[in-house]
Every structure is written in C-alpha cells, then in structure tokens.
Amino acid sequence: MNGQAPDGGIGVLVVDDHAVVRRGLTAFLDTMPGIHVVGEASDGADALDRLARLAAELRLPQVVLMDMLMPRMDGITAIGAVRERHPGLAVVVLTSFGETERVQSALRAGAAGYLLKDAEPDEIAAAVRAAARGEVHLDPAVAGRLARQLSSPASGLAALTTRERSILVLVAEGMSNRQIAGELGISERTARTHVSHVLAKLGLSSRTQAALVAVREGLLPPVT
Missing domain, CATH: 1.10.10.10 (Winged helix-like DNA-binding domain superfamily/Winged helix DNA-binding domain)
Incomplete structure (x- = not known):
C-alpha cells in the first residue's frame, strides 16, 4: 500500500537539506488537489530512513521530490538507493543545477523528472503527477539543453x-x-x-x- 490519501491522492516525500525549502514545498503541495506530503527528510540518508519507517507503516509515498546537493548522501546516490529499495517509487529532482551531465546522471540513476528550483509551482505539481503516472517530466530549459546536445557532436x-x-x-x-x-x-x-x-x-x-x-x-x- 502506498501513501495515498483516502481520495486516492498522490503521497509525496520532500527531501532537501534546507528546512525553509522543505517547509515551503510541503505547504504548497498540501494545497494542491490530489497531492499530500507524507513526510520530509533532510538528505538522502535521512530519506532512506524515513522511507523505511513509512514502509513499515504501510504508508509509502508514490513520489519522492529530491534535491541534488545534500550532506551525507547526495541526490544521485540517493536516487539509486531509493529505486533499489523501493522500485515502485518515482523520484523527481528539484535542484538549482541544470548541467546536462548532472541531468543525465540523475536520469541514468532512475529519476522520473528533473526540475530547476525556479520552476513555477504548477510545474512542480505537474511533474509530481506525471511521475505518479509513470511518465518523465523535464524542466523546459533542461529539456532544451538535452535536445541541443543530442543534435550536436558528442561532448x-x-x-x-x-x-x-x-x-x-x-x-x-x-x-x-x-x-x-x-x-x-x-x-x-x-x-x-x-x-x-x-x-x-x-x-x-x-x-x-x-x-x-x-x-x-x-x-x-x-x-x-
């Protein structure tokens, strides 16, 4: 059983090492129809601990919204660990860094989405919903860079x-x-x-x- 609301909504775990960012995301997501936050974590290691507890309580979320640069366990490592331990969960990256190499590393690790922190709130909600449907959602700027790289010589x-x-x-x-x-x-x-x-x-x-x-x-x- 995943961390769904009684109406079948999407449960989300918010992972970021900045408490203000976590609280802001939580407050916003909890206002979105069909989405609710099941918990917060301060880094990758904390996210794995939190997911283990939620799994024991039969309250696993469907989506993990995760930063990239965090102490103890970075986002790339955490994505792989989450996907290995909880294959049914989707991970959406929300970070300040949009270099194509970093994006590709996240996608290779199993990320279902990649957003920059200047994304509009509605786009974050759209990425969460897409991930819950098994789709991949990329920030338009990130998608543009990847497209240009695919059409240019290898770098x-x-x-x-x-x-x-x-x-x-x-x-x-x-x-x-x-x-x-x-x-x-x-x-x-x-x-x-x-x-x-x-x-x-x-x-x-x-x-x-x-x-x-x-x-x-x-x-x-x-x-x-």
Missing part, C-alpha cells in the same frame, strides 16, 4: 574514448604524467598528450577540475 564524458576515461580516472587518483605512463605502459609524452586531450574535451583547465568531474560522474567515490 563531456561521451566525447572521451575508453583510454581517455582511464586517463581521467588516473588523473583523479592524483597520478602524475610519469606515473600514468608507468601504469599504462606508454611514454610520458604520450601520457601528457592524453591528459591534454581529456582536459580539452571536458573544457577543463586543471587536473583538480578533472578529479572533481570524475567524482561527480561516479568514476571515483567521493572523498570523505
């Missing part, structure tokens, strides 16, 4: 070859060009060329930025 991680992805991981692990060369059995000059290509394709200017991209895209675990 970001998609533009990297398998070898270049390996190079990115080694750079992120803190290896020098000489160490990369030794690891892959290539010359230091070749290693340096590969690193330059990786940075250029990703539009980065430093190895530190490359390391952050590798962590963000799940190629390496986050530093704890």
Whole structure:
C-alpha cells in the first residue's frame, strides 16, 4: 500500500537539506488537489530512513521530490538507493543545477523528472503527477539543453574514448604524467598528450577540475 490519501491522492516525500525549502514545498503541495506530503527528510540518508519507517507503516509515498546537493548522501546516490529499495517509487529532482551531465546522471540513476528550483509551482505539481503516472517530466530549459546536445557532436564524458576515461580516472587518483605512463605502459609524452586531450574535451583547465568531474560522474567515490 502506498501513501495515498483516502481520495486516492498522490503521497509525496520532500527531501532537501534546507528546512525553509522543505517547509515551503510541503505547504504548497498540501494545497494542491490530489497531492499530500507524507513526510520530509533532510538528505538522502535521512530519506532512506524515513522511507523505511513509512514502509513499515504501510504508508509509502508514490513520489519522492529530491534535491541534488545534500550532506551525507547526495541526490544521485540517493536516487539509486531509493529505486533499489523501493522500485515502485518515482523520484523527481528539484535542484538549482541544470548541467546536462548532472541531468543525465540523475536520469541514468532512475529519476522520473528533473526540475530547476525556479520552476513555477504548477510545474512542480505537474511533474509530481506525471511521475505518479509513470511518465518523465523535464524542466523546459533542461529539456532544451538535452535536445541541443543530442543534435550536436558528442561532448563531456561521451566525447572521451575508453583510454581517455582511464586517463581521467588516473588523473583523479592524483597520478602524475610519469606515473600514468608507468601504469599504462606508454611514454610520458604520450601520457601528457592524453591528459591534454581529456582536459580539452571536458573544457577543463586543471587536473583538480578533472578529479572533481570524475567524482561527480561516479568514476571515483567521493572523498570523505
């Protein structure tokens, strides 16, 4: 049994590390016909705990409305964990960040929607309803970026070859060009060329930025 209202409404769990945002979303959603909030959580780990309690009470929601950048457990990790533990739940992302790589990571993790925090209230409600119907709802700006990317040459991680992805991981692990060369059995000059290509394709200017991209895209675990 999901967390539905007596009239068959859609139950929602609101997940955001800012209490003011959570309360505002809760107050708004509770005014929408056919939607009600079953609880709030402050981050991904808290959301999983809350969902476990709701499941024990037979009050699971149908939709989780979730931020991306949160302490303890980020949104991408949380989406995957929610989908694994509660396959029947839909997760809609509500965040301030609309980079296509981040959107794609969320969708790959199983998100059923992706909205930016400047979305109109009615659009948030529409995304919740779409997710409950098993549909995917994207912020118009986000959808536009994804469409442009699909119609343009590959960029970001998609533009990297398998070898270049390996190079990115080694750079992120803190290896020098000489160490990369030794690891892959290539010359230091070749290693340096590969690193330059990786940075250029990703539009980065430093190895530190490359390391952050590798962590963000799940190629390496986050530093704890």
